[in-house]
Amino acid sequence: MNRVRLLVFNAALGALDYRVPEGMAVEPGSVVVAPLGPRQIVGIAWEEERLPAESVPDARLRPLAEVLPVPPLRAELRRLIEWTADYYCAPLSAVARMVISSGGALRGPATMTEYRLSGGMPERMTSQRERAMERLEGEQATIRELAEIAGVSEGVLRGLVNQGAMEAVTVDCDRPYPRARAGHATVDLNPEQAAVAARLVEAVNEGVFAPFLLDGVTGSGKTETYFEAVAAALDADRQVLVLLPEIALTQAFLRRFEDRFGAPPVVWHSSLKSTERRRAWRAIASGEAQVVVGARSALFLPYARLGLIVVDEAHEVSFKQDDGVRYNARDVAVMRAHFERLPVVLASATPALESLQMAESGIYERLELPSRFGAAELPAIDTVDLTEDPPERGRWLASRLARELAERLDKGEQSLLFLNRRGYAPLTLCRNCGFRFECPNCTAWLVEHRFTRRLACHHCGHETAPPATCPECGEPDCLVACGPGVERIADEVAEILPGARVAVATSDTLNSPERAAEFVAQVEERAIDVIVGTQLVTKGFHFPELTLVGVVDADLGLEGGDLRAAERTYQQVAQVAGRAGRGEKPGQVLIQTRHPEAPVIAALAAGDRDAFYAAETEARRHAGAPPFGRWAAIIVSSEDEAEAKEAARAIGGTRPDLADIAIYGPAPAPLSLLRGRYRYRLLINARRSARLQETIRSWLDALAFPRGVRVSIDIDPYSFV
Helix, strand or coil, X not given: CCEEXXXXXXXXXXXXXXXXXXXXXXXXXCEEEEEECCEEEEXXXXXXXXXXXXXXXXXXXXXXXXXXXXCCCXXXXXXXXXXXXXXXXXCHHHHHHHHCCCHHXXXXXXXXXXXXXXXXXXXXXXXXXXHHHHHCCCCCECHHHHHHHHCCCHHHHHHHHHCCCEEEEEEECCCCCCCCCCCCCCCCCCHXXXXXXXXXXXXXXXXXXXXXXXXXXCCCCHHHHHHHHHHHHHHCCCEEEEECCCHHHHHHHHHHHXXXXXXXXXXXXXXXXXXXXXXXXXXXXXXXXXXXXXXXXXXXXXXCCEEEEEEECCCCHHHECCCCCCCEHHHHHHHHHHHHCCEEEEEECCCCHHHHHHHHCCCCEEEXXXXXXXXXXXXXXXXXXXXXXXXXXXXXXXXXXXXXXXXXXXXXXXXXXXXXXXXXXXXXXXXXXXXXXXXXXXXXXXXXXCCCCEEECCCXXXXXXXXXXXXXXXXXXXEEEECCCHHHHHHHHHHXXXXXXXXXXXXXXXXCHHHHHHHHHHHHCCCCXXXXXXXXXXXXXXXXXXXXXXXXXXXXXXXXXXXXXXXXXXXXXXXXXXCCCCCCCCCEXXXXXXXXXXXXXXXXXXXXXXXXXXXXXXXXXXXXXXXXXXXXXXXXXXCCHHHHHHHHHHHHHCCCCECCEEEEEEEEEEEEEECCEXXXXXXXXXXXXXXXXXXXHHHHHCCCCCCCCEEEEEXXXXXXX
16 A cells, blocks of 8 residues: 655644555655645655654555645755754754745646736725825735735725726736846956856866855955856756845846846745745746745755855855744755755855865865956055044044045045944933833833834834833933934934935835835935945945945944854954945045954954954864854743743753763843743853754753743854844
8 A cells, every 4th residue: 555654844743644545646755735634734745764753554544635736845855854954953844844935836837816006096085095006106916915015904905996996917827037048248257257267167067066165355256256157057957046145135136147147037035925936936846947046045945956056145144044943044055055966155255264164174165356356456444443533422423434424525426334223223211210211022122213203122023102201200301312323323424414415224224125226226326425324235235436434333243242243243344344445446444443452353454354264263263162163052932931931940950961062051041031032041062073963852852841931942053142
């Protein structure tokens, strides 16, 4: 009798066995529908020997309902799912769910109905209808998606449909994408770029696992260089995946890609509409999608014939997922390339220390681009010691930086001010009684946003309007904004340079690819004189007229308990410095700091990356930190503080006593209350040779916790809050 073992998307159920009806073809990787009680569930057929389960007699097996019309998941992808679940101590079902990330894609070819404005007007106009018609100009999607875009109910839009102001459009869900052409355009590469490109093309043509660290200074043309490897993959009829760290970078990249290959790539990120997600998933699974550009989740899509993976800005922290399956896309990309036997390129001007160490040990092949492309030169970097040249009272820009801004404005050049702090001010308090506005759901202050007139928590999204009086003492006109955010810096620039056109660039203002594209167009058309931005502007953008970068507070990233603080500060400041002088005009970078003698600041000022990485490497080696040791965190949370504390104590009280693993805690997390849940953490430091994941699993599997308690495992953590 033919039976099959299924991996289903509910970890509590475990693996389940079913009978395969006569005439139904099922193979490992097939996506099927199976009965479970009175309902039906989706599962993936798996090798029985790789998925242990309780044996069920043949007579008790229920038959599968159907095999879904999508290609079976390839063995290489199934091995990646297993490796990710094992390495990151995550349920196999949770990892597999990231692969089957579009339920609509599983049902085969189809058409669907979308809606758009017809150009007509309703008989009766209401404020909600007026708002919807303003916001939906140029949009086409389902009624539900349009309602979200417009911020109105679905009933409002159905009323517009009935009134003829909106029309239905039948859409082919699987219409083909435009074809990219390897020879559409050519680029003149300098000798260094040409040598690197030739090596990457060679690796693509060989079709073997080959991990590369593409280490090139900002403006050296890394993208143009790896585009040659993309062209080689297209010529070989192989698919390409390019991972980008930020959705805001997508539009600029798409334009560069289309200029080179004559058609845009397939895009994958969280802002896709359901129809776009369905279309992309099916095209990827069938092999029709040639090049996919996406966020970290694109890594788990079921590519039919993948030939190259590129991780752009590979050092970026945003490649680490901090909830659900806590994986690092940079590392998983290397493992996918290993299983698929293909080259993977990690491109960065400021590589992660772990990547550099892999190159030093010969595991990665290091390809270097040490100089900028064309006539552009690296900018001059200098520090402004705020203890000797403090800003005027109530201001945050030192006099030297203010003068440089004025000079650039007079010359018609552009400037960028970097401060990695959104909003107007990180803290609002009462000058009368000292009351501080805190989030009711998190151990965090509410950040004032004056553009939108709200106090907001950047952790849980809680918002409230700023009150006219202090909630504690009732005193009017007593609330004071403490510290600067980018909005406050933008106001200061407007005060000292009244004629300057200032733009704030953060995840609040550039929260969609369309807004990011509009911002880029304004800068390129020189409609903006001064950009004030967060880490969003530290990477990927190329503005030839931008000649001055000012780092408002370089010390900000060194505060707190982040064990990678120095490295992240170096990366951020070096990346934002790299925005200056990318054209023919020379660039200048001014770093405001109270600690110019700090090793990371001194290395930035001297432009001595090697000295910084050497010092950081020795510090990590001494501490047994990555890449010389291993970190892991166990996070315990509950809505009941006593319950969370007791569960954390139970974990701490049963810790294993091993010579190669040190366990610290439990202790309240720095953010001890997050989204209404009380949190405790244990930090684990292990030698490279330790069996870390096996130890954690056997330790926690022996314990039972109340239903309200969540226990999360974070292997190679980046966030320590």
